[in-house]
Amino acid sequence: MALGKDYDYAAQECSIARALEIVGERWTLLVVRDALYGVRRYNDFLVHLKIPRAVLAARLQSLTEAGVLEKRRYQESPPRDEYVPTELGRALWPALRALGLWGRAFNPDARPMRTFHHAECGTELGSYGECPQCGRTVDPADVEMRPGPGLGPAEDAVSRALRAPRRLLEPLELQPR
Amino acid sequence: MALGKDYDYAAQECSIARALEIVGERWTLLVVRDALYGVRRYNDFLVHLKIPRAVLAARLQSLTEAGVLEKRRYQESPPRDEYVPTELGRALWPALRALGLWGRAFNPDARPMRTFHHAECGTELGSYGECPQCGRTVDPADVEMRPGPGLGPAEDAVSRALRAPRRLLEPLELQPR
DNA sequence: TTCATGGGTTCAGTGAATGAACCCGATCTG
DNA sequence: CAGATCGGGTTCATTCACTGAACCCATGAA
Structure with missing residues (x-):
């Protein structure tokens, strides 16, 4: 939802606003949706959502930091990660x-x-x-x-x-x- | 959610994406929330959400056009309107x-x-x-x-x-x- | 050696959000 | 009657995020 860097709707005393701080940005809920559908890899999100690469990288990172997705290495050489919904993600x-x-x-x-x-x-x-x-x-x-x-x-x-x-x-x- | 003018996630064959086209922009769901809470007037949305006036006007208009809110005149002089959730709005x-x-x-x-x-x-x-x-x-x-x-x-x-x-x-x- | 693949980062251009200022008609106050 | 106030906006410059294309890099395949 294109929040500014000052998340001033954190000021809203409302858990809906809290939720939107995390998943309210553009694309974010679609990424979570795909994750629940079983999509796990960067490239699969990319082709399915037709999302700009930079935005996808940003969303995956912020969702991981928020604890909605978990970044998990599934092979070492070359290093490859997948993104899996956590309990919190499944709760969406x-x-x-x-x-x-x-x-x-x-x-x-x-x-x-x-x-x-x-x-x-x-x-x-x-x-x-x-x-x-x-x-x-x-x-x-x-x-x-x-x-x-x-x-x-x-x-x-x-x-x-x-x-x-x-x-x-x-x-x-x-x-x- | 700051959709561009080309709503290219309309291409997503998914009713979640359809929903987000309407209510996915920043502030939009908070406006609907307030409307369900009983807020009806421009100024009340304004002070409660601390939303920029221009954005509020834009959201009220697009939600009205989408049929989520109904703009209804409640006095003639001076002309004053209020925004009331429709059936579709209540369904949110x-x-x-x-x-x-x-x-x-x-x-x-x-x-x-x-x-x-x-x-x-x-x-x-x-x-x-x-x-x-x-x-x-x-x-x-x-x-x-x-x-x-x-x-x-x-x-x-x-x-x-x-x-x-x-x-x-x-x-x-x-x-x- | 060269290419392809997965998973990114960087960059310039564009479009949307922000907040302040301004506008207008109608009513209230002195 | 003058001035202030209120509800409901619009306009504008600035900032910020989204966009798409290009680039990067390590690995593995031909």
């Missing part, structure tokens, strides 16, 4: 779910892009990420994402990989390791 | 609630600024705005907001008025009409 799922539902409500004629189901029973999630069948909150790791009828043709490898039904948080496997 | 409540909870989770040592209760039974709302007692989603109009222990001294008249327990959406009455 309900907010993202609610925002996504609102976005769908915004243009009600559009067909849903993706649907989210409780993996254990297949029921589509309710308004806030809960399972109406089981009546309880569903951890993102137990959410299955399925492509919806509103999706157009996939442009890049990441979009293509995100077309298969898959669990949230499950890492993308584009290249054989 | 779950997302704001989820964000606020996350913001509170972010610094767990802090005392809550405000708590939100189902007005009919007094139960504090669950993680997503539902009432755990009644087991159903609570419309924002049925939510009672109460000041929490984390609130500091009120700086301005709006903050002071928002200190009393009150229903969401109930218009602020600062000046006698």
Whole structure:
């Protein structure tokens, strides 16, 4: 959200404002969304989001510093890191779910892009990420994402990989390791 | 979120991105939050948010154009308008609630600024705005907001008025009409 | 040797946010 | 009646962040 260097809406005595200090900047929530979808690598974020490289580097760094993502080395030579949602990052799922539902409500004629189901029973999630069948909150790791009828043709490898039904948080496997 | 004039994350086939096109800019969600809290007038937003006047005018206009707020004349001479959340605006409540909870989770040592209760039974709302007692989603109009222990001294008249327990959406009455 | 890949940093240009100043019509105060 | 005040803005220069392109570097492959 393009906060200035003086975060003066920290002055707002409101936890919504606190949240926006961390995830309110442009691109930030989309990076977190992708991370929950299973994207972990710099280059995958890059091609999927079509985000400027400098901005991606800045967002990954600030999200890591905030404890929303964890930077983790997965090979030594050459050194390569991946970014994985922490507990705090996974806790953003309900907010993202609610925002996504609102976005769908915004243009009600559009067909849903993706649907989210409780993996254990297949029921589509309710308004806030809960399972109406089981009546309880569903951890993102137990959410299955399925492509919806509103999706157009996939442009890049990441979009293509995100077309298969898959669990949230499950890492993308584009290249054989 | 400081979108450029070319909204290229419209290209993102995702309703989260669609939502962020509308409410992703800096200040926008805070304006909607205040509107749900009952703030309706230009000047009240101004003193409560400490937002630059030009930005406020821009946000109120774009939110009105998007159908999130409705601009409504409440007196003719001099002409005065107020901004009231529409159905679409009220539908943002779950997302704001989820964000606020996350913001509170972010610094767990802090005392809550405000708590939100189902007005009919007094139960504090669950993680997503539902009432755990009644087991159903609570419309924002049925939510009672109460000041929490984390609130500091009120700086301005709006903050002071928002200190009393009150229903969401109930218009602020600062000046006698 | 040369190229390709992953993961960045640097840089100039642009567009948005900021805060102060100004404007205007209408009402209140003396 | 004059002057101040208020609600609701607009204008403007400055600052700041976003953008996209170019560059860098280490490693591994052809």
